[in-house]
Amino acid sequence: MYGKIKDHLQKEIAGIKEAGLYKNERIITTPQKADISVSTGENVLNFCANNYLGLSNHPRLVEAAKRGLDSHGYGMSSVRFICGTQDVHKTLEEKISKFFGTEDTILYAACFDANGGVFEPLLTAEDAIISDSLNHASIIDGVRLCKAQRYRYANADMTDLKEKLKEAQAQRFRIIVTDGVFSMDGNVAPMDKIIELAEKYDAMVMVDECHSAGVVGKTGRGVTELFDIRGKVDIITGTLGKAFGGAIGGFTTGKKEIIEMLRQRSRPYLFSNSIPPSIASAGIEMFEMMAETADLQDKLHENTKYFVKKILAAGFDIKPTKSAICAVMLYDAKLSQEMAANLLNEGVYVIGFYFPVVPKDQARIRVQLSAGHERVHLDKCIAAFTKVGKELGVLK
Ligand SMILES: *Cc1c(COP(=O)(O)O)cnc(C)c1O
Numbered sequence: 001m002y003g004k005i006k007d008h009l010q011k012e013i014a015g016i017k018e019a020g021l022y023k024n025e026r027i028i029t030t031p032q033k034a035d036i037s038v039s040t041g042e043n044v045l046n047f048c049a050n051n052y053l054g055l056s057n058h059p060r061l062v063e064a065a066k067r068g069l070d071s072h073g074y075g076m077s078s079v080r081f082i083c084g085t086q087d088v089h090k091t092l093e094e095k096i097s098k099f100f101g102t103e104d105t106i107l108y109a110a111c112f113d114a115n116g117g118v119f120e121p122l123l124t125a126e127d128a129i130i131s132d133s134l135n136h137a138s139i140i141d142g143v144r145l146c147k148a149q150r151y152r153y154a155n156a157d158m159t160d161l162k163e164k165l166k167e168a169q170a171q172r173f174r175i176i177v178t179d180g181v182f183s184m185d186g187n188v189a190p191m192d193k194i195i196e197l198a199e200k201y202d203a204m205v206m207v208d209e210c211h212s213a214g215v216v217g218k219t220g221r222g223v224t225e226l227f228d229i230r231g232k233v234d235i236i237t238g239t240l241g242k243a244f245g246g247a248i249g250g251f252t253t254g255k256k257e258i259i260e261m262l263r264q265r266s267r268p269y270l271f272s273n274s275i276p277p278s279i280a281s282a283g284i285e286m287f288e289m290m291a292e293t294a295d296l297q298d299k300l301h302e303n304t305k306y307f308v309k310k311i312l313a314a315g316f317d318i319k320p321t322k323s324a325i326c327a328v329m330l331y332d333a334k335l336s337q338e339m340a341a342n343l344l345n346e347g348v349y350v351i352g353f354y355f356p357v358v359p360k361d362q363a364r365i366r367v368q369l370s371a372g373h374e375r376v377h378l379d380k381c382i383a384a385f386t387k388v389g390k391e392l393g394v395l396k
Contacts, residue, residue: 020333026349032056032246034372036349044349045377047367050242052215052324053296054372060289061245061282068281076274080107081263084274092280095287096238096251100213100221101230104259106266107275111210111239111250112138113268118206118237118252119146121265123175128168130161132178132189136208139177155182158193165201174203175234180212180223184358184366186325188216191227206235206254214243215324219294226322234258240279245286249275300324300371303378307369310382315395319364326367328385330394336363339388346384 016022027039033056036046055061068088078084093105108114115138119129125147131139134155143150149171151164161176168174176198178189189207198205209222213236217225220243224230235258240249252262262269289296304324311318311328319327330336336352343350343365354363367381389395 020337034370034374034377038349042344042347044344044347045373045380047348047350047369047373047381049246049368049370050211051246051370051372052243052300052368053220054370055244055286055289055296056246056372058245058289060285064285065247065278065282068278072277072281074278075276078274079270079272080274081270086274086277086280088277088280088284089274092283092287093251095284096253099287099290100224100236100253102236102253103256105251105253106259106262106269107280108250108252108268109272109275110241110248111208111237112141113272114237114239114250114252115139115142115208116145117266117268118142118235118262119148119175120267121261122258123148123173125149126172128171128174130164130168130174130176130203132156132182134182134184135177135179136183136210139179139208143177156187156190158190158197161194162197162201165197165203168203169201174201175206176203177206178208180207180209181216181323181325183211183325184353184364185319185327186321186323187319188212188223188226188322191223191229191233195227195229195232204234205232206237207233209236209238210242211323211325213238214290215297215300216322218297220290220297240283240286245282247279247282249279249283296371300369303371303373304369306375307367307378307382310378311367311385314382314386314389316385316389324369326369328365328367330363330365331361333363335392335394336365339365339392339394342388342391343384346388348381348384 028036029039030037032051037043072086072088076084093107096105119142123146127148129143129148130151131143132155133152151168153160153164176194181188207223213222214220216222224233235254237252317329333354336354340350340352350365350367352365
């Protein structure tokens with residue numbers, strides 16, 4: 001009978017609303033890009049998408065998806081190992097391996113699935129997973145699905161990681177797991193030091209490159225390029241849903257025996273549908289674009305540098321960033337919401353984050369830069385921040 005749980009859910013939802021944690025969705029009526037329209041009529045500049053390279057509506061990807069639809073159809077109606085593997089899926093996997101300089105790649109419906117299905121096939125109760133405390137929810141869930149011993153170290157804290165590695169020496173295999181770029185601060189995991197500790201304490205290394213692939217490193221190859229550690233990371237997971245076009249799809253890339261085992265045993269791969277041919281086709285085109293030039297990375301890095309310089313000059317306090325994420329610190333939850341609302345009135349769409357998404361008294365507005373932004377967009381954003389910042393007393 002539904003009645004009892006219905007009452008319970010209504011109360012819970014009311015509680016979420018009272019706590020000010022209820023999530024409303026703003027409705028966009030245009031394709032995803034730098035300047036968008038929303039259903040309430042406003043035209044706004046978008047500074048809260050993961051569209052780091054501005055590819056979400058790129059004509060080459062739209063065309064490639066259409067071609068894929070024509071040549072390979074709409075859907076696969078199958079998991080990969082039954083009858084859900086087309087040439088485009090294999091080609092996309094090869095392109096991803098080539099991009100990262102890895103041995104092999106396996107596709108998933110999303111990186112949430114890649115992370116959810118990576119640990120359980122490889123590790124048992126005899127082994128240890130040593131995970132950064134700020135890792136993405138999907139890594140946390142993946143770890144939960146695996147019987148390995150769990151260790152958690154403070155965000156990017158190498159002293160703490162070393163302690164945990166020492167404790168984990170009793171186990172058979174060890175793996176250190178970290179996000180490449182942490183999404184709330186925009187900081188990069190200290191991969192050079194992590195690799196050093198991994199070598200010293202005999203551990204594998206896994207990096208989730210969702211916010212770093214396509215973004216960091218001179219040509220966007222991610223943290224292994226940024227730290228010059230190609231071949232030293234055993235497992236990389238990533239998404240096609242952010243910088244790489246923003247549609248859908250995830251992947252795990254790395255050592256060939258690991259990928260081979262995941263194809264045999266990874267549950268989200270074995271028991272969930274193949275990505276659509278149009279998405280695979282556009283993905284192939286996207287990696288071809290990446291192989292041709294790093295112009296988009298150059299533009300993204302320029303835009304980020306410019307924004308950071310200007311927002312600091314305006315008098316704002318930001319978290320040091322090594323990515324395309326710039327956290328403008330306000331330290332007050334209510335203020336972060338007012339600031340975001342007023343910025344929207346000025347035509348700038350950003351989100352204010354506060355506890356429990358970020359630590360108490362660390363409320364902020366997260367700005368996400370893109371190669372899709374032009375200088376006029378950045379200037380308009382800075383001007384709006386400055387105006388609203390003065391109105392709300394954030395700036396003197
Ligand atoms: C976005 C994100 C994911 C999930 O990726 P999807 O492909 O959208 O499922 C996983 N890990 C991190 C770090 C992310 O930022």
